[in-house]
Amino acid sequence: MRAVVQRVTRARVVVEERVAGEIAAGVVVLLGVGRGDTVESAAYLAEKVAHLRIFPDDQGKMNRSLAETGGAALVVSQFTLYGDARGQRRPSFLQAAPPEEGKRLYEEFVRALGALGVRVETGVFQAHMFVELTNDGPVTILLDSEKLF
Secondary structure, eight states: OEEEEEEEEEEEEEETTEEEEEESSEEEEEEEOBTTOOHHHHHHHHHHHHHOOOEEOTTSOEEEOHHHHTOEEEEEEOGGGGOBOTTSSSOBOTTBOOHHHHHHHHHHHHHHHHHTTOEEEEOOTTSOOEEEEEEEEEEEEEEETTOOO
């Protein structure tokens, strides 16, 4: 499972001209589910996102987590995080989970993050979405449940 985590001051996702999810301060999580990912992968990544120290403390150092600040998460499914463009111009998505499995584990990640006390908003799985955000910092972190990076 892979995630791009962006610290934001606000974000929203629009599907078919309707706001599907919207947050104030917190993080946007672009989440990709790969073949072979498990419920444990989702729980690991949810824990990492909730406790990742990317928010400033009173001295301006990144020492506080999403859980500590009370911020929210806008979680958007993004299978393209498993796009492999090495050696070609058109990415291959063979390493992305099939849609049914991807949806199940995406929903498990959302559930696990919420169970950690984080308010979670979402996009719509497999929909064409427009994501609007104001990146704060900018702070952008890449996470991988297999700890490849």
